[in-house]
């Protein structure tokens with residue numbers, strides 16, 4: 001991708017365009033909690049008007065003091081002021097000022113409090129949406145690197161605090177304060193406001209410019225950052241610690257991390273340095289303008305056009321306004337920058353899955369009568385040049401156990417993914433009971449298939465939940481979980497755990513007990529049984545099991561799946577031979593098929609592979 005030029009006017013255009021993201025964002029905040037949002041708006045509105053009210057009461061106090069001390073024969077003792085009641089008005093003004101100050105403090109605290117609650121609510125509601133949406137997307141989408149970058153940026157939006165929420169709210173509040181102060185200033189002299197604007201516009205431009213540059217830097221570096229985070233993770237995660245130590249990978253990982261991080265740091269620093277110099281200059285310009293206005297106010301007070309109270313009110317207003325408008329412009333530019341990040345979030349939410357159920361999707365037949373048929377199926381992974389499978393035709397009859405054998409990369413797992421419609425064939429079609437798989441309801445299809453992939457997930461949860469994951473709505477059905485565990489020989493694993501089924505497994509959390517590869521695999525197989533689906537698929541589920549366990553697991557699999565349609569992938573011929581039929585795959589095609597005995601007689605690839613393995617055991 002061409003490197004975008006940071007000072008490109010298009011960047012500004014993009015930035016302004018990103019402000020269109022703010023209204024839907026406000027809608028998201030509202031959706032996260034209408035009650036809290038209303039309270040927040042009300043509190044901010046009150047808080048927005050207190051500064052001008054306080055300054056105005058301050059002016060009244062000074063004018064009153066000046067009036068009182070100018071009175072002929074005013075009391076000289078403090079006590080006499082109270083006794084005569086001459087200072088009553090002043091007293092009320094001071095009480096009003098105090099009440100405003102106390103109220104403002106309390107409201108400030110309440111704003112912080114509601115702000116943090118609202119942040120949490122928003123993070124929760126966005127994270128839930130993110131997880132829901134991610135689960136709807138195609139597997140192919142997840143394997144796309146550009147999507148990964150976008151997801152990474154979107155995820156960052158929902159992690160921890162969402163700065164833009166506070167910024168938007170503060171922006172609204174400050175705008176109301178500015179309007180209230182501005183109205184006061186204009187009443188005295190409209191030119192004062194103009195002077196302020198002249199002082200601030202260059203500073204605003206500067207902020208916009210540098211924020212754009214920083215955003216573009218972050219945007220360009222999303223892929224690097226993912227790599228950097230990945231390196232940091234494998235360099236310090238428990239899962240990889242063993243291998244990193246043995247292979248002495250630490251310095252390699254650390255150096256690579258350091259290189260990437262350093263590059264990012266240097267680019268960041270270059271922008272920040274320029275920002276420092278330019279912004280220092282522009283801010284000084286603002287200060288000069290402020291003091292010109294101050295001189296004008298002092299002059300008018302000396303000539304008697306303005307009172308002392310007016311002087312304090314105006315100089316106070318001017319000072320506050322300057323700070324406020326500066327802050328407003330800066331945070332406006334920040335907000336526009338943050339709104340650009342929202343783009344990533346919205347783009348992620350706009351991503352639609354391509355694999356979906358059609359409008360009149362059929363339910364999966366129960367029971368399946370004929371089974372599946374691959375008709376000249378070809379499939380290429382997105383962006384891949386090579387066909388993973390091509391010209392693939394075979395049948396998987398209802399109630400039959402078929403084993404797939406073939407060398408690494410022959411296309412076995414790809415067939416499973418196509419069967420579960422995690423991908424669609426690029427050419428040809430897959431039929432179920434004579435109808436295209438695409439005619440059926442997707443959820444129903446997935447519910448009818450129990451698959452355990454070779455890279456099954458090791459959930460850092462309890463042993464019971466690891467099994468229940470196969471059918472999560474039966475999570476509370478302990479009998480069913482135990483039954484599934486027994487079928488998969490996982491009951492023996494669980495019997496050894498200190499807390500049995502309720503034992504936390506995996507090392508990620510405290511109290512977790514780590515399992516061996518084979519023990520994890522038994523839990524995963526139990527997950528498939530938990531499902532009790534019509535079609536059972538095990539993709540190399542026994543690779544980590546010892547010989548006896550594997551034999552037993554398959555014996556059971558065969559007995560239990562006698563009424564089911566089952567697909568089994570294994571590199572071990574001792575297991576494969578139990579299948580009703582074996583398909584030998586080579587380069588994404590069925591090279592031969594038959595029973596173990598038939599294939600041995602054919603004297604082909606199967607026999608060759610079988611002999612090779614058998615030799616190893618002699």
Ligand SMILES: Nc1ncnc2c1ncn2[C@@H]1O[C@H](COP(=O)(O)OP(=O)(O)OP(=O)(O)O)[C@@H](O)[C@H]1O
Pocket residue numbers: 143381382384387388406407408409410411412413414415
């Ligand atoms: N996500 C993917 N993106 C691109 N290509 C892929 C992807 N997954 C697999 N492939 C390619 O598709 C081909 C078939 O892979 P597949 O995983 O189906 O093989 P397999 O027979 O299951 O291998 P193994 O015995 O090693 O598990 C391989 O050439 C592989 O490189």
